Amino acid sequence: MFRQWLTLVIIVLVYIPVAIDATVLHVAAPTLSSALNASGNELLWIIDIYSLVMAGMVLPMGALGDRIGFKRLLLMGSGLFGTASLLAAFATSASWLIATRSLLAIGAAMIVPATLAGIRTTFSQARHRNTALGVWAAVGSGGAAFGPLVGGMLLEHFYWGSVFLINVPIVLMVMALTARLVPRQQGRKEQPLNLNQALGLIVAILLLVWSAKSAMKGVLPLWIIASTLLVGGLLLATFVRLQLAAKTPMIDMRLFTHPVILSGVVMAMTAMITLVGFELLMAQELQFVHGFTPFAAGVFMLPVMLASGFSGPIAGFLVSSLGLRRVATGGMALSACSFLGLSVTHFSTQPWQAGILMALLGFSAASALLASTSAIMAAAPKEKAAAAGAIETMSYELGAGLGIAVFGLILSRSFAHSIQLPSGLSSHEVTQASSSIGEAFRLAQESNTGLAQEIIAAAKTAFISSHSVALSTAGVLLIVLAVGIWFSLAKAEQPSR
Known part of the structure; x- marks a missing residue:
C-alpha cells in the first residue's frame, strides 16, 4: 500500500512542472519581449507552441508507453523535459526559445500518458484509483491555473530563465x-506508434x-498564405x-459523429481558449499599461485562478442536480x-x-470544462472510453494553444x-510600433x-x-x-432526476 502512494507522489511531482509550463510564461511576455527582442508574433509562438505540439504528440506517446512500459516512458520524458x-533557460533568441519549448512539449507529451498509465497500473482497487486520479486532475488544473503566479514570483527575484531552471532539480x-x-x-511490442501520422498532424496544425x-x-x-492554408x-x-x-487509429x-461528443469537444476547446487567452491578455495589460510587476500581475489574476481551481466539486454537484445541458449552457453564458463586463472595466480604478x-x-x-468531460465520457461507448479520453486530452491542449493564437490575433x-x-x-x-505594445515600448526606449x-x-490607449x-x-x-x-444537447440523456 505504501509503495502505491509513493508512486503517486513521484507521478504528481513530475506532473506539476508539466502543468505549470503551459501558462507560466503569460506574465513573462513583457520581459521576454525586452530580453530577447521578440516581436509580437514571435512572442505568441513562444507561448503557444508548447500546447500545440503537445496536442499532436500526446497520443503516439501514449502508444509508446504501451509498447515500452510507463516507467521507461516516464524516465525518457523526464530526461527530455529536463x-x-x-x-x-539559456536561450539567446526567440527562435531558440521556440525550438526548446517544442522539445519541452514532446517531453511533456511523454510524461502525461506515463503518469496516467502509472496510476492505472499501480492502483488495482477502483476506490484508491479514483482518489489517485482526483489528485492527478487537481494537480493538472491547479498547476495550469497558478502558472502565472509562479512565473510572477520567480521573475520578481530572478531572471526570466528561472521559470525553466526550476524544472531541472x-x-x-x-x-x-x-x-x-x-x-x-x-x-507490448506489437503496439503501433503512428509517429509519422502524429508529425503530419502537428505540421497541419502549425x-x-x-x-x-x-x-x-x-x-x-x-x-503564400493561401498555399500554406491549402497544404495544412x-x-x-x-x-x-x-x-x-x-x-488501430490514433x-x-x-x-465525432456523435453530437454530444462533438459538443463536448467544442466546449473543452472553448473553455481552454477563453481561460488561457484571457490570462495572456491580462498579463500584458497589467504590466505594460498599468505598470504592475510580474508578481503583482499574478496576484491580481488570483480570482480567476482560485475560482477555476476550486470549481470542480461545485460544478460536479450542479451537473448531477441540474443536468449537463443546463450547466454547459449556463457556463458558456x-x-x-x-x-x-470585463471589456468595459478599468483594471486600475475598478479592481x-x-x-x-x-x-x-x-x-x-x-464548469464548462467539467461539463465537456461529462458529455464526452458519458456519450462514448464503454469499449471506446480510452479513445474518448484521448480526444478530451487533445481538445484541452489544442484549446490552450488556440487560446493564445485567437486572442493574440484579435489583439494585434x-x-x-x-x-x-x-x-x-x-x-x-x-x-x-503598430505591430504590438511590446514593439511600441521598445521603439520608445530606443527613440532619440x-x-x-x-x-x-x-500604445497604452490602443491596447486598452x-x-x-x-x-x-x-x-x-x-x-x-x-x-x-x-x-x-437537447436530446442528451440527463442524470438530473
Whole structure:
C-alpha cells in the first residue's frame, strides 16, 4: 500500500512542472519581449507552441508507453523535459526559445500518458484509483491555473530563465526516485506508434495557425498564405482519412459523429481558449499599461485562478442536480457575461469589479470544462472510453494553444488599427510600433526624437481599446456558442432526476 502512494507522489511531482509550463510564461511576455527582442508574433509562438505540439504528440506517446512500459516512458520524458528546460533557460533568441519549448512539449507529451498509465497500473482497487486520479486532475488544473503566479514570483527575484531552471532539480529527483522505487512494466511490442501520422498532424496544425496569423497581419502576399492554408488543410484531411482507414487509429474519428461528443469537444476547446487567452491578455495589460510587476500581475489574476481551481466539486454537484445541458449552457453564458463586463472595466480604478468578474469567469469556464468531460465520457461507448479520453486530452491542449493564437490575433489586429502615433516617425518606425505594445515600448526606449512618452501613451490607449474589442468579441461569440450548445444537447440523456 505504501509503495502505491509513493508512486503517486513521484507521478504528481513530475506532473506539476508539466502543468505549470503551459501558462507560466503569460506574465513573462513583457520581459521576454525586452530580453530577447521578440516581436509580437514571435512572442505568441513562444507561448503557444508548447500546447500545440503537445496536442499532436500526446497520443503516439501514449502508444509508446504501451509498447515500452510507463516507467521507461516516464524516465525518457523526464530526461527530455529536463534537458529542454535547461536549454530554454539559456536561450539567446526567440527562435531558440521556440525550438526548446517544442522539445519541452514532446517531453511533456511523454510524461502525461506515463503518469496516467502509472496510476492505472499501480492502483488495482477502483476506490484508491479514483482518489489517485482526483489528485492527478487537481494537480493538472491547479498547476495550469497558478502558472502565472509562479512565473510572477520567480521573475520578481530572478531572471526570466528561472521559470525553466526550476524544472531541472525536480526532474532529476523524479528520475532518481523512479529508477529506484517504481517497478518495471512489461511492454507490448506489437503496439503501433503512428509517429509519422502524429508529425503530419502537428505540421497541419502549425501551418493552419501560421496562415491564420499571417492573414490577420496582412503583411505577406495572399498567394503564400493561401498555399500554406491549402497544404495544412490537405495534411489534416490526409490525417483524418488515415484514421478512418486504420485498424488501430490514433483517434477514433467516428466518435465525432456523435453530437454530444462533438459538443463536448467544442466546449473543452472553448473553455481552454477563453481561460488561457484571457490570462495572456491580462498579463500584458497589467504590466505594460498599468505598470504592475510580474508578481503583482499574478496576484491580481488570483480570482480567476482560485475560482477555476476550486470549481470542480461545485460544478460536479450542479451537473448531477441540474443536468449537463443546463450547466454547459449556463457556463458558456456566464463566461460571456464575464467577458462583456470585463471589456468595459478599468483594471486600475475598478479592481473589485474586475476581481468579481474574473472569479465568475474562472468558475463558469471551469464548469464548462467539467461539463465537456461529462458529455464526452458519458456519450462514448464503454469499449471506446480510452479513445474518448484521448480526444478530451487533445481538445484541452489544442484549446490552450488556440487560446493564445485567437486572442493574440484579435489583439494585434485591433491594436494596429487603433494606435494613433505622433507625427515625425518614419514608416519603418510606424510599422514597428503598430505591430504590438511590446514593439511600441521598445521603439520608445530606443527613440532619440523626444517622442518616447507620446509613443508610450498612444500604445497604452490602443491596447486598452484592443482589450475591449477582444473581450467583447469573445463575449458575443460565447453567447452564440451557448445557444448552439443548448440545442445540440437537447436530446442528451440527463442524470438530473
